[in-house]
Amino acid sequence: MRIIVDKAKCQGHARxxxxxxxxFTLDDEGYILPGDIKVAAGDELLAARGARSCPERALEIDGT
Ligand code: F3S
Structure with missing residues (x-):
């Protein structure tokens, strides 16, 4: 599973x-780092929850 990050949409909610x-890795100001995220199999459930929790829809799940 991969998560596609739209950094421009991130508002630093940190959910x-x-x-x-x-x-998910945030920078010093609480914004997500740019670049797609390759998710290890054991992290998929929490990663999907995290991606869906973004109120700005900055995180798209690919491969589920
Ligand atoms: Fe940014 Fe959404 Fe996370 S606004 S810090 S990608 S919850």
Whole structure:
């Protein structure tokens, strides 16, 4: 599974990180780092929850 990050939409809500801190990395100001995320099999459930929790719809799930 992969998560496609639309960095331009991120407003720093950090809900993704709250669900899956192993998957989502934020910068010093709380914004998601750019670049697609390859999710390890064991992290998929929490990663999907985190992606769906983004109120700005900045995180698209690919491959589920
Ligand atoms: Fe940004 Fe959404 Fe996460 S606004 S910090 S991608 S919850």
């Amino acid at each position: 993704c990180w709250a669900h899956a801190p192993n998957v």
